[in-house]
Amino acid sequence: MILINMTNPLTLILMLIITVLLIFLAQEVKKSYIGAIALFGFLALLIVHVFQILTLSEEFRTLLPVLSRCIAIDFVFVFITFFSYLWVDDIETKVKGKKSIDSSLDWFWKKI
Numbered sequence: 001m002i003l004i005n006m007t008n009p010l011t012l013i014l015m016l017i018i019t020v021l022l023i024f025l026a027q028e029v030k031k032s033y034i035g036a037i038a039l040f041g042f043l044a045l046l047i048v049h050v051f052q053i054l055t056l057s058e059e060f061r062t063l064l065p066v067l068s069r070c071i072a073i074d075f076v077f078v079f080i081t082f083f084s085y086l087w088v089d090d091i092e093t094k095v096k097g098k099k100s101i102d103s104s105l106d107w108f109w110k111k112i
Helices: 009-027 033-053 058-094 106-111
Strands: none
Touching: 009 058, 009 106, 033 058
């Protein structure tokens, strides 16, 4: 069974660095789809980890705690990348002068 172990400290640090660099790149070029790439990547990773838990055989039951922690870490990364996508999208709409479809988070962005 192939497992992308997000609980490994080195993997976790590398994924965090890549995520921060993608968010920074998206903010600099003001393109929200770059942040969406990271978001969809972590959503795909979350789906893979859930699928691995659902199809886990008896011989790999020892991996259940590791997979559960991986899913929790995936949720944290999805949360971070989702809000960063919304933030960069807000920046992009202000720069291009477009009206945002939903501006219900304006109170949140003003406090940041």
